[in-house]
Amino acid sequence: MRKTRLVVLAGMLALSLAACSKPAAPQTAETVTEGTAAVQTEAQSGIPDGTYQGEGSGKGGKIVVEVTFADSKITEIKVLENAETPGFADAMDTMTEAMIAQNSIEVDGVSGATLTSTGFTQAVADAFSKTGATADQLAAVTAETVKDAREDSYSADVIIVGAGGAGLSAAISAAEGGAKVIVLEKMSMPGGNTLISGGEMAAPGNWLQKEEGIEDSKDQFYEDILKGGDNENDPELVRILADNALPAAEWLRDDVGVTFEDYELFFGGHSVKRSLVPLNASGVELIDKLTKKAESLGVEIHTSTPAKELVQTDGKVTDVKAEYEGQEITYHADRGVILATGGFGSNLEMRKKYNADMDEKILSTNSVGSTGDGIDMAEKLGAQVVDMQYIQTYPTCDPETGALLYVGDVRLDGRAILVNLEGKRFVEELERRDVISMAVTEQTGGVSYMFWDEDSMKASKVNETHKNEYEQLLASGNLVKADTVEEAAAHFGIDAVELQKTIDQYNEYCEKGKDEAFNKRGDLIAFTDGPYYILKTTPAIHHTMGGLKINTDAQVLDESGNVISGLYAAGEVTGDIHGTNRLGSDAIADITVFGRIAGKNAAENK
Ligand code: ADP
DSSP states (O other), X not given: OEEEOOHHHHHHXXXXXXXXXXXXXXXXXXXXXXXXXXXXXXXXXXXXXXXXXXXXXXXXXXEEEEEEEETTEEEEEEEEEOOOOHHHHHHHHHHHHHHHHHTOSOOOEEXXXXXXXXXXXXXXXXXXXXXXXXXXXXXXXHHHSOOOOOOSEEEEEEEEEOOSHHHHHHHHHHHHTTXXXXXXXXXXXXXXXXXXXXXXXXOTTOHHHHHHTOOOOHHHHHHHHHHHTTTOSOHHHHHHHHHHHHHHHHHIIIIIOOOEEEEEEOOTTOSSOOEEEEGGGSHHHHHHHHHHHHHHTTOEEEOSOOEEEEEEETTXXXXXXXXXXXXXXXXXXXXXXXXXXXXXXTOHHHHHHHOTTSSTTSOBOSOTTOSOHXXXXXXXXXXXXXXXXXEEEEEEEOTTTOOBOGGGGGTTTTOOEEEOTTSOXXXXXXXXXXXXXXXXXXXXXXXXXXXXXXXXXXXXXXXHHTHHHHHHHHXXXXXXXXXXXXXXXXXXXOOHHHXXXXXXXXXXXXXXXXXXXXXXXXXXXXXXXXXXXXXXXXXXXXEEOOEEOBXXXXXXXXXXXXXEEEEEEOGGGBOSSSTTOOOTTHHHHHHHHHHHHHHHHHHTTO
């Protein structure tokens, strides 16, 4: 999940208030009736003190809240009833904190938990409407509401920009290296794209592979990364990634306390199954544990604080100029500054500048925070940027929202095929993301249909692991479950006769143990009885492979290949590691490996 400014919320809130609230009668000390509200001192702007209930509709169903107003401020929000799953329920806690802190109902929602965020806002807006006050009255008070008191300047050994997986890994390593660390995060909570990802991490030679008897090696992983990126990658950086992925996974498990599931996934383009899966197949587990670990080491995370500019003193990057609620703040770094601002998938202009095909027609899976700020800031100091034209789409996303559909992970379990409207397979289902995306784009309507059966559902359990998404997809109609292939196909207008032929043919390949049509890797398991499932998907922007050129010490290089003193970078903000195309689950390996390197080196003032 990730934070985003849910524009839709603002509109929804306005509507909800317009619909529900009666115009507030001008209140004076005399007009306030006993028992309904405390005496109002500010006649026109006051919101009656009291506790009010409101209802909204979340992802899991009804959300009922109780909101307390005192002195025209929201002082407490209690969730009385909800059926959201734990990860999503956390979104309500986050929003409660923000609503109280900002004295506003119109706060950032938690994207990835859009429905929960919307339902929760709806419920609070409903409660607010019962005060009889208007949104303007709340806003008037909000304008005066105290924000976190911030100094105009701070000093630390290491300043990190961006609190996603790379920034937090760097923060922990720097703090473990004895540095005082401050992390700046522009959104109101840490997480970035890492939070909303599935959090899977490629780690060759890992403990589950050993249990399963899967042979793998650093060298094999190295080869896969290079091949997956069409050898456009910097082999030295790939070597570092391949050699350090397993130690990084062990570090996450043993030092940071990340819980990994007891199964792996087979991501497209890898030669073997090697990807570890964090608890609930969600980046929430990573960010939760990384944040806790960082805070336990005394790392300060300053949220809602976008970095705007890097400042050099005598050729060394020493300061970061940032903003908090309109206040300019200078963060001084005694030892080093680390850029961990993620990619630029949410920056339409930047996307189009480097790759005209990645225009507004393509949806995105990205956090709204992924706007390439770190690249911009470093470029102003002469930093070298590489591979900017390589922008990856994830092949199987929601056709309406662009959200990455985790129910589709049944494919990564090797248990689904992709067909087109004509009922035919058109690509190897475990191919690289760019290859599948390109193939999907060429199909009727630019969509693909993922097909699987009940055995596959039971084996992959995506309906349990991603229960909310599963139910929501069924409700939206983008997923169908039907007793017969014909019925399932009819839901989308897919050619059922052809689809049945495709399934029969695929089953023959399974019997032979060889997919003669597309050479699908991994185990081939025939489809059997219904119910059958079909999921409609389309590609959406997912990862930007390009970015800042770093060396193997995570130091940022200038146009001539020289180190920019005091400046480090890690994670999606960097380029040249994945070449033309990043393989699935390599990002978490990348951000952890290079985050740790950047943190360690910045702490050592290397
Ligand atoms: P990575 O996977 O490389 O860690 P993420 O997308 O997970 O990338 O995290 C990047 C983080 O950086 C996000 O939380 C994003 O909001 C944050 N960020 C982006 N630009 C800025 C900025 N200018 N100032 C502070 N934080 C930023």
